[in-house]
Amino acid sequence: MAEVISQTEIGPDLYKLKISARIPQAPADRGAAPGRFCHLQVRQPESWDPLLRRPLSIYNVQVYNPELTAETDLEADFETDLENYHETDHEIDHETIRENDDETDHEAFHETDQLEFVYQIRGRGTRLLSQFQAGEQIDCLGPLGSGFTLDFSGSSIILVGGGLGIAPLYFLARMLADNNNLQVYLGAASADLLEPLAADFARLDLRLILATDDGSLGRIGTVFDAFREDFAVRSQEGKNLKQPDYIFACGPEPLLHSLQKYMTANNLPGEFSLEKRMACGSGVCLSCVCQTAKGNQRVCYEGPVFPAREVIFNGC
Numbered sequence: 001m002a003e004v005i006s007q008t009e010i011g012p013d014l015y016k017l018k019i020s021a022r023i024p025q026a027p028a029d030r031g032a033a034p035g036r037f038c039h040l041q042v043r044q045p046e047s048w049d050p051l052l053r054r055p056l057s058i059y060n061v062q063v064y065n066p067e068l069t070a071e072t073d074l075e076a077d078f079e080t081d082l083e084n085y086h087e088t089d090h091e092i093d094h095e096t097i098r099e100n101d102d103e104t105d106h107e108a109f110h111e112t113d114q115l116e117f118v119y120q121i122r123g124r125g126t127r128l129l130s131q132f133q134a135g136e137q138i139d140c141l142g143p144l145g146s147g148f149t150l151d152f153s154g155s156s157i158i159l160v161g162g163g164l165g166i167a168p169l170y171f172l173a174r175m176l177a178d179n180n181n182l183q184v185y186l187g188a189a190s191a192d193l194l195e196p197l198a199a200d201f202a203r204l205d206l207r208l209i210l211a212t213d214d215g216s217l218g219r220i221g222t223v224f225d226a227f228r229e230d231f232a233v234r235s236q237e238g239k240n241l242k243q244p245d246y247i248f249a250c251g252p253e254p255l256l257h258s259l260q261k262y263m264t265a266n267n268l269p270g271e272f273s274l275e276k277r278m279a280c281g282s283g284v285c286l287s288c289v290c291q292t293a294k295g296n297q298r299v300c301y302e303g304p305v306f307p308a309r310e311v312i313f314n315g316c
């Protein structure tokens with residue numbers, strides 16, 4: 001169980017949920033890494049309805065620091081904690097390990113204090129989730145799934161996010177911004193959704209390009225159009241002739257499909273984070289299977305992050 005620390009409406013039907021959670025930080029495949037998700041129980045404890053959990057990407061983390069107690073201090077130390085998390089590459093900070101853990105646990109665990117999610121109300125499950133208040137307990141399974149590749153330094157990297165597909169990219173941007181040349185393309189239907197998320201990215205050291213369908217923020221049109229036009233123009237102007245080393249993307253299928261065609265034509269490597277409706281979230285029920293070049297894969301287990309070239313969109 002985790003405790004809800006805050007639940008903030010950051011836009012119309014758009015929420016930021018912060019929970020406290022004791023989550024292993026190492027080994028890396030058990031920790032809270034960018035691209036991984038949590039499966040949240042949205043019903044109240046006395047109810048069985050809805051039965052299924054709802055998956056949400058990890059938007060951000062704050063590493064546990066027992067020396068900080070006041071909320072203001074926690075907020076102030078947020079940047080530093082993430083920097084440490086990155087620099088040590090998930091190394092164990094012994095000050096943060098519970099004193100009562102046994103020897104094995106000392107080697108294996110580094111706890112995360114806070115996990116943040118951003119979600120939009122889509123149906124009954126996310127509406128119920130929005131009713132959780134600070135101080136309430138919430139059943140959080142995870143982190144689950146595969147994360148994005150992180151071992152880049154001095155690389156030219158592009159992030160493309162459409163709609164709530166922006167959510168898994170913020171944690172990724174935080175991890176990559178300091179040591180890489182990062183360009184981030186974010187798009188949504190309108191400014192209502194895009195502005196609160198773009199504000200977080202704008203605080204990082206990166207180049208940010210925004211697009212909305214209705215033109216209420218940034219360029220008018222899709223984020224794929226913004227990405228393609230920006231690249232074409234910058235190449236013509238001789239500003240950015242170097243191709244990106246890697247592209248990460250998450251969003252609606254048409255966006256990812258267009259991007260995949262562009263990446264194939266230009267021989268660009270990258271990774272996509274996919275979304276499928278899920279039941280168990282842990283690889284058992286096969287309800288989230290999608291087709292890839294390696295055969296059928298479970299989005300909750302082998303994914304949600306897949307090499308871009310391997311995804312077969314008609315099969316998803």
Ligand SMILES: Cc1cc2nc3c(=O)[nH]c(=O)nc-3n(C[C@H](O)[C@H](O)[C@H](O)COP(=O)(O)OP(=O)(O)OC[C@H]3O[C@@H](n4cnc5c(N)ncnc54)[C@H](O)[C@@H]3O)c2cc1C
Nearest residue numbers: 054055056057119120122123124125126164167275276277
């Ligand atoms: C790995 C993963 C990470 C996700 N991360 C986030 C996130 O960070 N923020 C966020 O807002 N949403 C995220 N989603 C989508 C989120 O899980 C769904 O919006 C949510 O489960 C809908 O539940 P509901 O009961 O409110 O809606 P429902 O009543 O179940 O459905 C309402 C509408 O949402 C669509 N929908 C339902 N589940 C999904 C799904 N898994 N993927 C795509 N569309 C769906 C339905 O087709 C329907 O149109 C993620 C999904 C996955 C698989």
Ligand code: FES
Nearest residue numbers: 279281285286300
């Ligand atoms: S949701 Fe059950 S296998 Fe993926």
